[in-house]
Amino acid sequence: MPLSKTSTRHLFGLAKARGKRENLAGTALWRYSTSNPKGKILLIHGFRGNHLGLSAIAAALEEYEVLIPDLPGYGKSEELLGSHDLKNYGRWLADLYSELDPETMVLGHSFGSLVVGSAIAQGMSPAAVILQNPITARSSEQKDLPNRVARFFYRAALGLGPVGSALLRSWLVVRVMSIAMATTSNLRLRSLIHQQHHHHFSNYRSDRVAHEGFMAASSGNVLDYAQWLQMPVLLIAGEGDSIAPLRNQVLAHQLIAGSKLVVIPKVGHLTHYETPIEVAVAVDEFASKL
Template sequence: MDNVDTTHSPRGAQAPSEFFSKSLQGRTHASDVEVDGSNVAYWTYEPVMVTPMTRTILVIHGFRGDHHGLLRVADQLPEMRIIMPDLPAFGSSEPFVDDEHSVERYGTFISGFMAALDLDDKTVLLGHSFGSIVASHFTAANPGTVFPLILINPIAAPALEGPKGIMTKLAVLYYQASAKLPRPLGLAVLRNRLIVRIMSITMAKTKDKGLRSFIHGQHDAYFSAFADRKSLLESFKASVSGNVAEVAEQLTLPVLLVAGEKDEIATLPNQYKLMKRLPDAKLEVIPGVGHLIHYETPVPAAAAIRTFLEEHPA
């Protein structure tokens, strides 16, 4: 098994200031907490001004990401208190101790993290991509723990089925092969800049050259900040084996789905199918964007979140 590698976990790195407000840095507080024997790094973005609409939002990021991914969305919600951990085994957080990195285990982590920070049942839970799977399964298994639920680019259908299934199966082979190679070679394959760039180019839909450059830089900086190959393979298997639709009927609280019109991973037809299965759901479709709503269209995403929380106060 690999030793934990933190050389790709730039704890204090910040993205170019032109993509963030001047007030963001003053709102930011970095902290650590131990959850079930693992050290977890998390960031709190305090509200610029507390209002009757101020809520605490716990954010669960996507596969191979860390807290930086949702930073532009957090920046557009200055009236909210937002807490964003690096999930165990990603970013600056340690992997689970002797536990598989499964959807269920990440759900247990959310319970422990909320208890450690004394977060109550008025906490809003937000998940992006793989985080949408974790957040929805946690909420289904722990009714009444959070209110409401927000899912950005939610994984609405099985990844191993349909027209994209063959690509997903090839990706599984990629992660499995990388895990079996000698450690230096396996890590080199996983962190290959060309592979990361191809992924980034494929997902980015914006025509803005500056924004595309920013997105590629974010992926270069943070997409390889994982602890070791074992936890990465486990997390990847979790990301492609689960989906939100599996627990749709159990999500009886209000749920906001924020979908990208051009999302090729979480396709729009599947978002409509998911919405119909949810007891109390609202679907917000953002035009011209794919699976990178959090990078490309944070303003309309934040506006949808704000409106939804106004409609569903604590």
Template sequence: MEKVDTAHTPEDADAPIEFISKSLQGRTIASDVDVDGSNVAYWTYEPIKPTQDARTILVIHGFRGDHHGLLRVADLLPDMRIIMPDLPAFGSSDPFCDDEHTVERYGRFISGFMAALGLGPKTVLLGHSFGSIVASHFAARNPGAIYPLILVNPIAAPALEGPKGIMTKLAVFYYQVSAKLPRRLGLALLRNRAIVRVMSITMAKTKDKDLRRFIHGQHDAYFSAFADRRSLLESFKASVSGTVADVAGELRLPVLLIAGEKDEIATLPNQYKLMERLPEATLEVIPDVGHLIHYETPAPAAAVIRTFLEEHPA
């Protein structure tokens, strides 16, 4: 079953429409597919002028996000075919059936999803934040399955270590408590708008008031679209227990790292360390942005993606 996606328009997040162009709607097809017994919703953004050389990019979003988060980047790549699923247990997708939501399991999901859609080894794989962990581990365990690999705000160091370790441990406690409370109280805590807003304010670095309003509206609208508390806790543990660096030496393909100069989650010093561990890496640093490259600076991100793919043709 296919239909045009109207749910992605920024009005849903009470945000200015100019941050996502109207032309994106004309490129959009919303679909769903069964992958290992779970119904997965995904969106395809077709190129404006389809050609045989148009690249296909499979996008893996971050923790507690869904396909909406990367729309501004997709909007600025009108010559490419971009496929963005809501990861199982997030957005409009079902959780895994009787499986824990781990990095390895999400990697197996990518295999099943690609097989279901007939995506071959010329597919570009892009992961943002937690998606960078999932995408890199998948690429390491499935050599030749995709080409090349693009990681936006890649998680390069363990979240439980370093100066931000105490904050991560508090977050672990937050998700554990939310999972143990009675259902109504637990969900209220997880979906508390004040907590979501604090997180959004902390990550946003732009001084543009309209753009900040857009970002906060996006987080308000989509950050709490998860299936249940169990799968959310499992996914959170996965997001803080793995890194791209874990498999860096196994990534025998070109890798593009797109980092934010002011990223406090995936810090710049760790991005340089990660680049040194990768056999074939390009690091592009976008100034004056943190962990929200996909929201705040989609134009330079799209530009470096296009250049990287021109340098690494299928």
């Protein structure tokens, strides 16, 4: 089947067959290998996700060796000893990267883009960086209703004990979030997205991880790390992204010297689910010119 006609569901199946779990520097990591790879790419997932969220992209990058860890506190990876803030997540990633081939490229999706930026500011020096739907405005400073509701929800849930814990993981909350972010009109794909979120969006180790991660995600901005982004940088934006609006991606492109911006039409923040092949094509074209 030509890759261009491969569904996201089929890509998930290919990734499951190809990925092998490892443990590297205390982190659960999945390696998607291929013979004679064109290059190596480390993918860093977003808030409340795990490695499976980016596995369709790994499958679409069929000519590359792809590594995807579970962030500390998510999936199969243990929590950090300290706070799950951007500094500590960045230190974790810099340490993990030091175990890899120095020619490995790094991709960060959404919150993962902030982790990548923090790691680079702390000395990580990858061959190239891809920022997919990067966070380019602090949500803690946004006054729109969705951001205010999210801040209130996480603060309230933290103070409600077991009730708040159940609320954070509740079916209704996850479904509302999933509906809000999905933009595709393909009903089968929408169903798959909701299914993936219900299976994996609450796959964190403790409420502490979720709350501290939310505080880190809402207070971060990739542009805080622009001065350290001296390597080749690719920005991948969704045309209709409400979490990382296109206007902010254009600003990031202007501020990060020498960066390249690829805008994927008719998609929002879930490019890893809705357009994994388009993401892989953009990454491949970028990497091929390095």
